[in-house]
Amino acid sequence: MSDQGRPYAGASREEREYARREQLVAAGISLFGTQGYRAATVGAVCQEAGLNKRYFYESFATLEDLLCEVYERVVADLRGSVLAGGGDDPSRVLHGFMAGFLTWAQANPVMARVHLFEVLGVSERVDELYRSHGRTIGDELASRLSATVTGPQLTAGQQRVLGDVLIGAGLQMAVDWVISEYQPPRDELLNEIDATLGWVLAAGLAALG
Amino acid sequence: MSDQGRPYAGASREEREYARREQLVAAGISLFGTQGYRAATVGAVCQEAGLNKRYFYESFATLEDLLCEVYERVVADLRGSVLAGGGDDPSRVLHGFMAGFLTWAQANPVMARVHLFEVLGVSERVDELYRSHGRTIGDELASRLSATVTGPQLTAGQQRVLGDVLIGAGLQMAVDWVISEYQPPRDELLNEIDATLGWVLAAGLAALG
């Protein structure tokens, strides 16, 4: 009756399915990152991918499933840029984090839109995925910072607080920066961040006596 | 032909319209804050308000318009709790801000859900409203902090950075806390935040020499 998978165009069934899935993911990143997830439909994604609507359901059950896969790719790309550099100085770790984040956001505006705007408030499931990735990166950053300091280590609760602060502050600054169309320029903003951190430390020192 | 507004049930036409509008707003807060905005429909809001669907369009053109009005009420309520207390000590200003935020979130879980989750990613317009309120509160906080310090004042750019950091960090901690069902208890979390702030200051000072 049916071969149930025979070579076609020099590729096996699995290879063709995988290629189509990748086309859908690429189309998803492009569409979600330019028109927005809320404006996207299954039909539009397939048109962008150059595939028939039938092939969408071959790889994904819903548009939200595609968004999750797209978001995984985006976060993987971001992680590489943000957690790449090391550093044994706390302010250098922080600076490297924000520099990596801002550089990535400006170099990949489409992915940045997905990460900073489009995944928000889609569903409980996507929200949970978003928070999960944020917590992972925040924990990683906080433990790195903790490791650069010779004094007392952070407790688990304090590490979570520090992770929240770093992720929340970084996201807010990145969103604000993208909204203002990357003004002021990256290096100028990084200098302002450093200066603000210095101001806070000085103020904290004065308050502590 | 038509009186175009005659007393009914002891209230004029304007009074009845106003009362119905308030009922819709209350129903919106309740529904958006429990079932979620995305699960809400015009019909459900009217049912919750005990009004006919026709009266919805008497006060609002779309469900999103109601969400904007609901959000204005929520932010006004939050502002009162967060910016109420003064303080001439930077750490006291920060502590008062987070204490007010957490207290408000726990005392008003329905409004907190609207502010922390439901307004996110609804539309460009609601996003802009959200960012606008966040920036306003962040600016207010940063300028208050700046005023408590005798040394050099913050530049406009640095004040914006500080506002972003405060709002972003505060929101992230509040979201995390609500998600974990208000664990650890408020006072314990506030102590952890204070301890983390102290740790950061100590680490920063050590790094600065």
Next chain:
DNA sequence: CCTTTCTGGTACGAAGTCGTACCAGTTTGC
């Protein structure tokens, strides 16, 4: 008491998307 307006429930067409099915044309293995 009687007319007029208001109220709330139900009904209905419009619009958009989903998910599937059909159908002609093409490519491959034999």
Next chain:
DNA sequence: GCAAACTGGTACGACTTCGTACCAGAAAGG
């Protein structure tokens, strides 16, 4: 070549919500 399977385009019903309209009953003024 030829049959079988694959591909892509179009079409279709199902479903949900919107926004409006209709209709019987209640409440108020004269």
